Amino acid sequence: MSEEKKLVIGFPKGSLEKPTYDLFAKAGYKISVSSRSYYPTIDDKELKGILIRSQEMSKYVENGNMDCGLCGKDWIVENNSDVVDVCELMYSKQTANPVKWVLCVHEDSPFNCPEDLEGKTIATEAVGMTTRFFEEKGINVKVEFSWGATEVKCPSLVDAIVELTETGSSLRANRLKIIDTLTISTTRFIANKEAWENEWKREKIDHLAMLLQGALSARSKVGLKMNVLEKNIDKIVAILPCLKEPTVSHLRNSDWLAIEVIVDEKIVREIIPKLKKIGAEGIIEYALNKVIL
Amino acid sequence: MSEEKKLVIGFPKGSLEKPTYDLFAKAGYKISVSSRSYYPTIDDKELKGILIRSQEMSKYVENGNMDCGLCGKDWIVENNSDVVDVCELMYSKQTANPVKWVLCVHEDSPFNCPEDLEGKTIATEAVGMTTRFFEEKGINVKVEFSWGATEVKCPSLVDAIVELTETGSSLRANRLKIIDTLTISTTRFIANKEAWENEWKREKIDHLAMLLQGALSARSKVGLKMNVLEKNIDKIVAILPCLKEPTVSHLRNSDWLAIEVIVDEKIVREIIPKLKKIGAEGIIEYALNKVIL
Amino acid sequence: MSEEKKLVIGFPKGSLEKPTYDLFAKAGYKISVSSRSYYPTIDDKELKGILIRSQEMSKYVENGNMDCGLCGKDWIVENNSDVVDVCELMYSKQTANPVKWVLCVHEDSPFNCPEDLEGKTIATEAVGMTTRFFEEKGINVKVEFSWGATEVKCPSLVDAIVELTETGSSLRANRLKIIDTLTISTTRFIANKEAWENEWKREKIDHLAMLLQGALSARSKVGLKMNVLEKNIDKIVAILPCLKEPTVSHLRNSDWLAIEVIVDEKIVREIIPKLKKIGAEGIIEYALNKVIL
Amino acid sequence: MSEEKKLVIGFPKGSLEKPTYDLFAKAGYKISVSSRSYYPTIDDKELKGILIRSQEMSKYVENGNMDCGLCGKDWIVENNSDVVDVCELMYSKQTANPVKWVLCVHEDSPFNCPEDLEGKTIATEAVGMTTRFFEEKGINVKVEFSWGATEVKCPSLVDAIVELTETGSSLRANRLKIIDTLTISTTRFIANKEAWENEWKREKIDHLAMLLQGALSARSKVGLKMNVLEKNIDKIVAILPCLKEPTVSHLRNSDWLAIEVIVDEKIVREIIPKLKKIGAEGIIEYALNKVIL
Amino acid sequence: MSEEKKLVIGFPKGSLEKPTYDLFAKAGYKISVSSRSYYPTIDDKELKGILIRSQEMSKYVENGNMDCGLCGKDWIVENNSDVVDVCELMYSKQTANPVKWVLCVHEDSPFNCPEDLEGKTIATEAVGMTTRFFEEKGINVKVEFSWGATEVKCPSLVDAIVELTETGSSLRANRLKIIDTLTISTTRFIANKEAWENEWKREKIDHLAMLLQGALSARSKVGLKMNVLEKNIDKIVAILPCLKEPTVSHLRNSDWLAIEVIVDEKIVREIIPKLKKIGAEGIIEYALNKVIL
């Protein structure tokens, strides 16, 4: 592998930046960036990072300025970008819920569906997505670009808005009601089409995707170990909801077995009392960095 | 198990609140509470949480407003509450020491024992406990409720105080001396007597207790692994102070054994040099989330 | 072992203080220090700690005021101290790079090598090291002690400076260029020569060194586990760059083997894709507290 | 005046403590208190300060432990204390509104007046005030002491509460409605009756009251100066809403007058345009430290 | 004046928001806004506030959504808005310098004037202003809207940028050089043309402008008082650079005069030594809240 081989990767500037670096760290890549710089340092000579606003990511990946990058599905749609959707990565700022772009009007307005907005004015940061949405329905509206604080403009300045929401709290605070949903969005790892055809780049991207998904997967899983009498093994295994067979090994000079298994963290509280009841001993739980099944 | 089954659990409002949520998280329960609310959200539909001051917890558990709750032993004594003491949970705010309620007088006062206080005035937040303490000894005193800052009132406003202490530093700073101890207190998981007779509730409480104790236990323990020659196994095992037998497995095609054991973290620094000296190799230590022996 | 046996150990006051305590905690020693005190409390009665500026550490270890201590190699050189260099401990404030003492002049100055400074004035915090550096080269210069903010003095107050640098950013901000390097420095665990001859002290120092190195080593290492078909074991082992043989155990009633190995964290991202390709399954990675191979 | 003369003054511990010190500083008294102490240092040898919870202040002033003190009118009522009410001082934590103790029930409850609560249970921190309120109305209720978080107990634990409110936001957040008001309260400067009969102490208390009121008064007032032609003086004075006559002085060798007046800050924005219109020139506004009219 | 009369005023959301509220407070208007709301509360029933991004202010004032508002001159130019420019208000975020929109290229680029950019691509947040700038010069360029972090795009993504600068530090950090200036901008108080024709609204706007300018003016001015012998009065007055005649009053029974004058704070340091030299005594300087000359 020659030193000149480089994969250029775009990181999303803004609220996703820090969670992205944390996820890469778990996957095995140390990324740092000095406060004024836009070129993160990565401890892999084959990777060259650049910080780009999520809104512009898919455009620059499509153009080939970067080979690949991470950004929301919503902005790929908004930019109508022709890129490879390598994989979905479900990590986000506040909650595990995907974000949505919704069409909203004021609670007190007479509008209840997109059709009611014929001839009206709509403010949004996502002009492309919104324009196409109404064109496809054959509804005439005036779509206006908004610099932000969009939710406060309705109804005093415009008749409706198309806005991003994660928990809905900001919409409620401004007394807006949702009358349709345009896009549900999660973070995507995307690639430039030409880069995807290059064998070396495609393999590099695939490996990154595998490690990132392995790190994400480990967040919700734990390792469990316990000792059981050989005669109880089948009852124990029946309780353990593991995807693969558990690792079972004989202990020295005894009729006890050591069992080790990877399970969802959230079911541990259910199964530990059951395991204990049918004779499991020395049960321990430990945390994981990566899980690749 | 029907959806309607609910266990109502009281969490202690105040300095123990955050450590309690952390302990439940380790046990497998995610709890969150919005800033103004007194009803924490728990990711288990069978649990319903309510925040109550530690001082009032045992009263409301006794009355059946809650099925169970966590609070200090001291306030169970103060309220003279008739509840089930499910288990002790040794987690606390600052240190691992239990807190104590002590009878204090000023360093320069002539008082040296409770009997010296005949006819005197005593300020305390724990009027019930203090009144009964002196009644049992047949000493006449005037017990006065104090709204706080009790230690500063002695001797200018009252002759003695009964006050909570963890490290004693606040008492020393106010030049007070301890002349007796009324109660030593740790956090308890308590239950209502009627709830305890209900089979479903009792099992739910038992499982919670098992998982909370498993999480607490893991804080002071670690896992140790190492490889040893089969001929050295007895010398090694003699050094390892584990409660149960270690997990020992044969390695493939060799006369080496893999040993795995759970030990108190604080003795590791003593035994590692010894293990190394008698031939243990590849010694590693790792952290634990839960330990249920 | 008698209670009177004590090893006096010096901790470096300043930016290394907190990282040093963190490292000792990982090694199994809890250290705390109240804000005004210079005598840290250690949970080992055989150890007595003292806080000393890194600049002065080697002098006092040489003199026997302390039995051992931690400080930078640079100040051992500056002080010309005759001490035992027990081991190197590669932990540092900002980065993993060793710090350097460099000879700098202003970007616009005509000086390009030490020889150009004949007859000139040089400001530095490290007068000893600088004086010897120029003496060995036979260059006459005037070396002036600087109280700090050294980089701002050049060229208005002095012709050159000798200054500590880790990332070079402060030098660049002051438009200075490096024309030579005097010392590259890392943190060292040093001991007094007489203490080193005392059997009890030497063993205590050796055990500390073993545990500190075990804790440091664990920072860059992880545990990997996976299951493989017995027939693939040799291909798998060929990929795993472990120092020792992997722990391999037979699974019950099957032709699968469980493999466990300790590897450098930084190579995991390389080998996981390879392991996966040749048939490893259920690969998991977990973190370590200590590694003593 | 002998050095032995001392006035003992109680300062309210808690949220009023810092605003109280700020007000005293404006009045000319520097007060400081170290973090653990309950005895503030005052730069006046005739004053001796002590920190006491607002709830207990009037009790100890009545008993003569302190000569005077600052606390809320509500706790004087609660404790039924027989003290001298020297003056009202309208400074408070959040707003300029006085705080109120109100009787509240849940929004969905059938209760609409105190009489509806016959035979019910009421939780409150102010047991004395609440008991007397219902006794005077001849209504039988059970009054229960609450340790805090009182508003969350209604209706699940009690039928009604008596609670402190400043803005009402915490009541609304818990969906409570107010059905009666027990006390409206502001901060008072109170004195012990015996101390009030002592000539030296009474004068000292009077002077303190004068300076504190002067400092409070200056917060809402400003000084205004302007020049006017002598012939316009009556029109100008008619606009100026000052309590006393304005200070008017002739300017040298001219038919202009200089006017200076103290007015409420909040009316300045109204009168400046009017003053300007009828010929005032050189209008300036400046801030005040004390105003004693 | 009827209660229904309302003047709608737009406040700039963002970095100017807090300084704007501070200026209004000095002028006599208390404004508060809860964290999620866009409708500030003002203690004047005739005013209704709304928060709007500075970029959009002039558009909405022009359209009549608001009667008046505060925003930068730059965005009035960018939006080409037809509004009344009531007055300039020189308050700003960091410094007293007006902000500038400048055309920048990379230090190492061959471009030295706008003409060198024929056929090139320019990124900017101010597309209107930039397009008109090049059209007027007859230079063909491609102007591209930028979402931010504009300075980092040059030269890797675009050939030049048009960007806002106050101190130039961000430009220098990105190694950009300024080759032309498009607009110099200060904050303006603007009004809708129709509102300006309404007598009541115009007077309200005029009074606001008077008070805001009075408060701004006081920031750079102070009051000076001194006593002088009558015979020296002409020499003293010659030194005092006041806009109006000083206020001079005779002192009682003496040949001394008291002089009071409002001057620029920045010249005080020059004139005090001169005043002292020619016999002024008891010179004092005091601060001002408002100055309306």
Added chain:
Amino acid sequence: MSEEKKLVIGFPKGSLEKPTYDLFAKAGYKISVSSRSYYPTIDDKELKGILIRSQEMSKYVENGNMDCGLCGKDWIVENNSDVVDVCELMYSKQTANPVKWVLCVHEDSPFNCPEDLEGKTIATEAVGMTTRFFEEKGINVKVEFSWGATEVKCPSLVDAIVELTETGSSLRANRLKIIDTLTISTTRFIANKEAWENEWKREKIDHLAMLLQGALSARSKVGLKMNVLEKNIDKIVAILPCLKEPTVSHLRNSDWLAIEVIVDEKIVREIIPKLKKIGAEGIIEYALNKVIL
């Protein structure tokens, strides 16, 4: 006055830096410094600032690198610098007390006076001052330079120390006792001797000194105004402890006088009650920026 005239002034880097800028701001000079720079910007073209550690200030003023500067008297003594002591400026970090350099030994040591230290070792940051102190007394000691944390070295590393103290708390915390005082120090405004001979520079320095002292003086003084009946004027004036005669002016058409006076802030609380008692009305107090009597 030509543009080339420059006075170079040194500001003390460190804990005095911010208080120094605040004092200059009060005196009329705005000083700002960006975080990495050592050249403060001053809004007076005739002044050029430079940041220098207090320890080195007098050396560089003596050498003529700066014309003048601010530093502690202690470091002038330590450096034995031959400079002009223009004036004392009593502003300091924590308290108004001057700092002292004291000779300290451990509480438990047998040393009680400097003579007891014959042949002993003394650690200090002020080697020059300490060496001369003992030489003058004819006592032989070994004086050792200390890098800081000097107070912790005694008695384990040295026999005595010479150290700076303001409140003595750090000495007490280390159980040291003071056995002699070497220097009492306050901040001084110093000048280079040659600069002092230059007429323009000397006048500039004098004017700076006048304004700085005027600003310092205003911190402890306030303005008082009141109205009194002409017949009471002598009684009132007798109470007012002003340095100069009060400014007294007749009010228009009345027998009232307006009195204005500058007094120490700390006596206001004493005299206001007296003034009120003998008929003063409309008493107001206001703050001052500068006082030059």
